[in-house]
Amino acid sequence: MAIIKPFKGIRPPQDLVEQVASRPYDVLNSAEAREEAKGNEKSLYHIIKPEIDFPVGTDEHDECVYQKAAENFQMFQDKGWLVQDDKENYYVYAQTMNGKTQYGLVVGAYVPDYMNGVIKKHELTRRDKEEDRMKHVRVNNANIEPVFFAYPDNATLDAIIAHYTVEKPVYDFIAPGDGFGHTFWIIDKQEDIDAITKEFAKMPALYIADGHHRSAAAALVGAEKAKQNVNHTGNEEYNYFMAVCFPANQLTIIDYNRVVKDLNGLTPEQFLTAVSKNFTVEEKGTEIYKPAGLHNFSLYLDGKWYSLTAKPGTYNDNDPIGVLDVTISSNLILDEVLGIKDLRSDKRIDFVGGIRGLGELKKRVDSGEMKVALALYPVSMKQLMDIADTGNIMPPKTTWFEPKLRSGLVIHKLD
Template identity: 85%
Template sequence: MAIIKPFKGIRPPQNLVEQIASRPYDVLNSEEARKEAAGNEKSLYHIIKPEIDFPVGTDEHDERVYVKSAENFQEFQDKGWLVQDSRELYYIYAQTMNGKTQYGLVVGAYVPDYMNGVIKEHELTRRDKEEDRMKHVRINNANIEPVFFAYPDNVALDAVVRKYTVNKPIYDFVASGDGFRHTFWIVDNDEDMATVTKEFAMMSALYVADGHHRSAAAALVGAEKAKQNPNHRGDEEYNYFMAVCFPASQLTIID
């Protein structure tokens, strides 16, 4: 049984999304991020690669760098560059490259599912990389970047995705950094959200496709917070982390 839930996403206004969008933190080094963010104070790199706001050569693991990430994340919200949705929602995110599109449901994945093996990994992780991402999650109190999961193809979920993706998306742009087309919709109908939750609950497993260190870090921080909370119930936000779930038949390596 895979437990998921909708969540109140923090995301850019339509007119700013192309300025804010970035590649994942781990596909480029600090200097490449510095170049891509040059002249763009709204780039997400200021949050996920905040060493770019320090002199060249600054250690990306310096404690000041993590603090800067949190300061920038708060500044983006204060200035309205990132805005939290007012209600819990599911989302649909599509990536297109070379004529191939994969559609993913953006959900809150359950930390205990990672700990008990419902969320399955296929790579070993390094403790130093886990610690880096754990610090990032702790100081921001958020998952800034999602992980990617695969799930067994599901007719009911396909129907929900089709229902929304025939409509005009909230975001639709080709990123200058990677050349991918990124498209995004909101699933806001209560019945559809209930269907998504129910269909995932009937799955025996989800599979980490990308983001093993981010998954481990989010789960470890969630478990840490649960242990620290004497009134832990199990439904707190820290029990969930952001994941984009793709049907297995659509998954492809896009590089």
């Protein structure tokens, strides 16, 4: 069973939300954050990317930078740019992209659920990235940014959410840059709060969709605080961390594609011949070709697009990892033909989120920066959940979720 609780969110006043809200900390670098926050003292980047308040080149992991985050968080509250709700609520956060809206519940997720596997992961985390976010949680004593969960489809929750979303939202704005819509309601009726808590208690698992490092950091800090508190009861606020939970059937995983700098010493002809050992190769011409389904890949090389279809017997349908197109392409093209053994560390490969479109792959190759591009059919939510349920880990750079959660709509304090 998944344990959740409502919380007293810290939020911007309605008239300031567009100034405060920002993209998540990990989708842009310091220079981009500096640019986006220019002239806006209320931008959340001053809390989640506080190095922008220091001279260019300041190490974002310097202790003074973390301290600045805490100072700014306090200042935002002192100035009324962030205000805590009087009572514990759940919240509805809806995102609209390309005319499609997904509705998430903002909740306090239970730290022990993360530790005991009720909250399921599908990615490995890096200790250095965990530690960075842990410092940020510790110094602010808050989850400034939410994590992104999926839950099994639930008609009761759909009905409760629908009851609120017909009302006037607290926030409703279009984000600059991507044009995605962000809408927000407060669930404050006690009977609805109780019903939501009960429905989650029936769920065998929740699934981290995006934000594995934030989840790990939040849970580890919560566990730390529990250990340090001699009067720990299990009811303290630090036993929970902020998550936005969406029904799995509303989520879309976008393709996550690969570009490679060279052909490992092969000519284009030799490369295509080597690939044809495990794939049926069809030339598609100069028009962009998008993978048509599972086990079909799109390849761009020397100004031409190719369809690659994995031959029967080259993958195992009964292996939740082996059946993934990311595994097939990693094993049979990137490793076997191009000699790329470790996707995490090999400098010859780069990854391009599908939100940029296949035109971005063409651009990277045509510019001469890269030699070949490989586009994959996206992973399904069912595949992701199957992998998490079986205790497996997705290969690196497999899932790309859009739209990303906007940060700054609500914050969860740990006390």
